[in-house]
Amino acid sequence: MKTKTLSLPRLNQLNPTLESTALKLMEEAGELAQAIGKFRGLSGEKVQMDESTVVQEIARELLDVAQTAVTMMFVMEEQFQIDIENLLQEHCHKLERKGYLAP
Numbered sequence: 227m228k229t230k231t232l233s234l235p236r237l238n239q240l241n242p243t244l245e246s247t248a249l250k251l252m253e254e255a256g257e258l259a260q261a262i263g264k265f266r267g268l269s270g271e272k273v274q275m276d277e278s279t280v281v282q283e284i285a286r287e288l289l290d291v292a293q294t295a296v297t298m299m300f301v302m303e304e305q306f307q308i309d310i311e312n313l314l315q316e317h318c319h320k321l322e323r324k325g326y327l328a329p
Contacts, residue, residue: 227327234293237297242298242301244301244306247294254294255291260287261283261284
């Protein structure tokens with residue numbers, strides 16, 4: 227199974243809650259969708275940037291989404307004692323059962 231390992235820091239200048247992080251995650255996902263929409267011309271706007279610049283912006287927005295998701299994982303671990311590593315294994319097994327991954 228091919229994987230992508232991403233190590234992002236625990237932000238130490240914030241005091242995120244489950245609710246604030248969920249809202250931030252939705253905000254960042256919206257910004258990612260907006261960047262993709264501009265790239266595809268879905269907003270009706272003429273794209274003034276070349277493709278490589280737009281793709282770089284999409285990647286930056288994707289990393290914002292990932293950082294916020296990782297922050298939410300820290301919140302789940304620290305405030306609710308959730309074992310993310312165990313849940314990750316369960317998640318991969320679920321993907322296998324659904325046929326998204328070969329066992």
